[in-house]
Amino acid sequence: MTVSWRFSALADRHRALGSQLEDWSGMGTAWAYDKDQTEEYIAIRTRAGVMDVSGLKKVHLIGPHAQYVIDKATTRNIEKLKPGRSTYATMLNDQGKFVDDCVIYRLGPHSFMVVHGSGAGHEQLSMYAAHRNVAMIFDDDLHDISLQGPLAVDYLQRHVPGIRDLAYFSHMQTVLFGLPVMISRTGYTGERGYEIFCRRQDAVTIWDTIVAEGAGMGIIPTRFTTLDWLRTESFLLFFPYDNSETYPFADEGPGDTLWELGLEFTVSKGKTGFRGAEEHYRLKGRERFRIYGLKLEGTQPAPEGAALLKDGAPVGVVTTGMYSVLNEHNVAIARMPVDCAVPGTALEVDFGGRSVRAEAHPMPFYDPDKLRRTAKG
Numbered sequence: 001m002t003v004s005w006r007f008s009a010l011a012d013r014h015r016a017l018g019s020q021l022e023d024w025s026g027m028g029t030a031w032a033y034d035k036d037q038t039e040e041y042i043a044i045r046t047r048a049g050v051m052d053v054s055g056l057k058k059v060h061l062i063g064p065h066a067q068y069v070i071d072k073a074t075t076r077n078i079e080k081l082k083p084g085r086s087t088y089a090t091m092l093n094d095q096g097k098f099v100d101d102c103v104i105y106r107l108g109p110h111s112f113m114v115v116h117g118s119g120a121g122h123e124q125l126s127m128y129a130a131h132r133n134v135a136m137i138f139d140d141d142l143h144d145i146s147l148q149g150p151l152a153v154d155y156l157q158r159h160v161p162g163i164r165d166l167a168y169f170s171h172m173q174t175v176l177f178g179l180p181v182m183i184s185r186t187g188y189t190g191e192r193g194y195e196i197f198c199r200r201q202d203a204v205t206i207w208d209t210i211v212a213e214g215a216g217m218g219i220i221p222t223r224f225t226t227l228d229w230l231r232t233e234s235f236l237l238f239f240p241y242d243n244s245e246t247y248p249f250a251d252e253g254p255g256d257t258l259w260e261l262g263l264e265f266t267v268s269k270g271k272t273g274f275r276g277a278e279e280h281y282r283l284k285g286r287e288r289f290r291i292y293g294l295k296l297e298g299t300q301p302a303p304e305g306a307a308l309l310k311d312g313a314p315v316g317v318v319t320t321g322m323y324s325v326l327n328e329h330n331v332a333i334a335r336m337p338v339d340c341a342v343p344g345t346a347l348e349v350d351f352g353g354r355s356v357r358a359e360a361h362p363m364p365f366y367d368p369d370k371l372r373r374t375a376k377g
Contacts, residue, residue, distance in 0.1 A: 096279025
């Protein structure tokens with residue numbers, strides 16, 4: 001286990017399942033269990049799985065200037081964000097390049113929670129919170145247990161009145177197993193799912209109860225890295241593994257534009273004044289590459305970091321790949337030239353001296369209309 005400075009209350013549960021608690025974002029995280037990962041993928045796609053995503057960083061912003069901080073630090077206009085609602089946003093640096101993404105939860109008129117990953121989100125928020133009338137609290141006591149899959153709502157409705165009415169990207173303050181929680185209809189799987197935010201002291205009870213009660217429905221514990229299979233199919237990027245921080249440019253420093261990553265939709269229409277805004281708009285149409293999908297021949301998934309070839313010459317890189325036994329497709333996310341990011345473009349992936357034919361394909365590969373994650377009732 002890598003030395004970590006953040007600790008999940010569920011660490012012993014992960015060890016019992018075979019995890020060595022590898023480090024992610026400063027927290028020992030379950031990268032592997034002593035069971036077939038395919039079982040976990042199938043569970044989330046067809047039933048449900050429960051996962052510890054407490055490694056996500058939770059930051060509370062409270063006070064009259066909380067909205068100012070978020071408006072400056074992120075790409076979303078949150079003036080119309082109602083209490084009980086949330087939104088996905090990105091953060092840029094002064095050069096208009098992506099440094100983190102986050103979900104912004106509005107808890108009240110002057111109360112927000114920003115949940116982000118391993119990028120520079122905390123530093124960005126801190127910069128704008130300085131000398132403002134706002135309290136900024138990094139909350140590592142708050143744990144995040146993610147219950148994802150089509151049966152997640154069927155399980156939760158036994159315990160949480162009104163859970164079926166909770167809309168996509170909405171959240172509710174409620175009680176689960178007699179314990180205070182906030183349940184959010186969000187996730188990172190492309191399925192209908194829920195994140196259960198709870199106190200550290202309650203995390204083990206909530207985890208154990210879901211695992212025990214959910215077993216009869218086929219709900220099982222799932223490792224953190226199963227997200228890579230699910231997100232690949234669902235076109236969900238993961239910083240820094242899809243970014244130039246991992247695959248730097250030879251002649252310049254790291255940093256990708258939202259136009260290159262396909263994340264320009266995270267900028268609210270007409271919004272200005274956020275960090276990097278002028279450069280973001282200036283860089284439209286100047287993409288150096290595109291994040292785009294691949295469909296490969298065969299059933300062996302493309303290796304992470306594999307070279308992408310066109311006419312035998314390297315032109316890009318695969319950031320993540322997976323083969324789905326359910327959907328019978330071999331797919332990947334790749335960084336490729338703009339002129340290659342066209343459906344049907346013939347490409348190859350280097351499997352270490354062996355080339356496998358592939359073609360460019362739009363994403364998401366799975367549930368392209370996003371009907372599953374947004375389902376009502």
